[in-house]
């Protein structure tokens with residue numbers, strides 16, 4: 049019997065719709081001939097939607113989204129010069145709203161060098177690691193406040209909330225991934241200063257490690273981790289870290305691979321209760337929107353993460369291999385300057401060749 | 404009448420004493436013939452001292468330190484394999500203890516490329532920027548706690564405390580520096596997520612900017628800042644940021660200049676009530692201690708920051724120029740493998756030439 053997958057698509061703003069269009073075509077190609085049936089439902093959400101409706105994410109939309117198998121997400125965010133939209137509201141209420149309401153405990157961000165893509169680092173050497181970022185708590189909890197705002201006595205606080213529940217499940221997920229990869233895990237935190245949360249993270253990692261005797265793990269402060277990332281990224285395999293450190297480190301990780309146009313991510317509901325969500329790490333880039341110059345690779349690779357998460361591992365592998373093969377060919381032939389759709393075409397053609 | 408400066412020296416652990424010895428010699432050379440009189444008082448503090456006495460920083464020592472003109476600090480921290488010392492206690496009670504008790508509101512960290520020092524970045528191009536990191540609050544405040552520790556219901560919190568007082572003085576300091584440099588300032592924060600603190604930082608910067616109409620400023624999220632730091636560090640001139648973001652960004656900044664062996668810092672009491680403290684960004688590196696292979700450059704450049712802070716600008720400039728000239732010579736002659744003392748000798752000789 050054919051498997052049915054009902055995917056929600058949120059193209060979003062700026063270059064979101066352009067890159068998502070290519071990701072969908074690649075996905076359809078990868079599943080052609082397989083027994084899996086994919087249906088797509090598009091949701092109009094983001095800055096544009098807010099300007100039309102004043103809504104970021106209604107209860108009703110959230111309930112509808114919860115019924116899907118997965119969510120493919122483009123990018124959201126207004127033109128920073130558009131002062132009609134309160135700063136950060138779309139990112140918080142929609143993007144973080146989805147991560148929190150759909151309990152996306154594991155924010156997965158692979159980072160690897162690609163054939164022919166030059167990196168800002170002088171050192172040669174390929175690398176391939178994955179950051180497992182906590183996605184539902186920490187400094188992102190939205191706790192905190194202001195007192196005596198606007199006076200010389202003003203105090204503003206931000207509370208990082210860390211729970212045994214939240215830390216344990218993401219650490220366990222990271223160990224499972226490490227076990228399936230090179231059996232090496234690095235916990236990144238700042239436990240010499242953030243002693244309460246740092247103790248919980250370090251202790252939990254030590255405990256969960258007992259269940260994975262084959263995996264060796266070490267600890268690194270977040271400041272030191274930035275040094276290693278630019279001097280010997282090869283030392284990393286699986287990094288597990290909190291929500292904010294993960295945010296910072298994965299942008300750096302994307303930068304050292306040669307660009308944010310290639311970085312894919314998955315926000316995963318580890319318990320499988322709600323749909324997971326897959327999105328390129330890059331933003332909506334309003335400055336280059338509608339020009340067909342955005343790189344769809346990150347969106348395409350995000351859809352491969354989605355396939356993998358849905359258990360369609362063969363199709364996922366086909367997409368990954370097609371992207372690598374195509375980037376290698378472009379590198380060898382010195383091809384540059386392709387449009388968004390031309391890149392999508394090429395990925396689709398590659399997949400058809402290999403299936 | 405001769406000016407008198409009574410400097411406290413805390414050589415500390417590991418390579419601390421070795422690099423501080425050279426910094427002192429260079430300093431003495433830079434002041435030879437000037438009317439300024441420097442006296443040195445050494446304080447034995449750090450991991451070694453803790454092992455002997457069980458003390459990190461007593462009230463009595465703190466009171467003595469407060470009476471000095473400035474503090475020259477090497478590095479502290481035990482061998483990570485030495486399990487006798489509770490993890491992080493020396494860093495927190497001594498290093499952060501000094502920063503907090505001496506109200507070191509401005510943590511100053513210049514970052515620049517040096518002649519002949521190869522960087523991990525592929526791009527050519529020199530850069531020269533300074534990070535002004537808040538030093539007395541934010542996530543470093545030590546606020547937070549644990550509830551139900553060790554149970555599945557455990558909660559650990561960390562509270563970032565930000566005050567109008569603390570933010571305003573460091574932002575103003577950064578504007579003063581920007582005014583004296585290229586008149587460009589970048590505020591780095593994460594105000595789309597950390598909205599309470601982010602609002603205080605952004606609003607304060609906007610307000611203080613009114614006093615500095617010649618300085619243009621922009622805002623950048625901390626995650627994006629890591630990307631720019633490895634792809635176009637030239638875009639930065641003065642960065643102002645909070646305690647934790649500053650900790651992370653300055654390690655990255657040190658890495659991209661070619662190494663932490665060159666990065667100097669000053670923890671400055673902006674009001675001049677207590678002595679400021681000057682220290683290399685690097686740690687105590689117990690693995691290479693006592694071998695005369697540590698690079699004293701960061702300590703030497705930190706002592707130049709100290710001279711500058713004491714108003715001895717000519718001597719400060721002499722040290723900076725001597726270091727640059729000597730590094731250039733070594734680069735041209737391909738000299739490597741010098742001992743700690745040989746490098747110190749060379750800097751001293753260079754200073755004698757130029758004075």
Ligand SMILES: CC(C)[C@H](C(=O)O)[C@@H](O)C(=O)O
Pocket residue numbers: 139140143144295329595596626
């Ligand atoms: C847009 C922003 C809220 C978001 C985050 O901070 O998580 C983004 O930077 C990311 O990494 O997905």
Ligand SMILES: CC(C)[C@H](C(=O)O)[C@@H](O)C(=O)O
Pocket residue numbers: 240241271494495498499650684
């Ligand atoms: C040792 C540690 C407490 C310290 C900090 O986090 O500030 C160090 O990393 C630094 O940057 O000076």
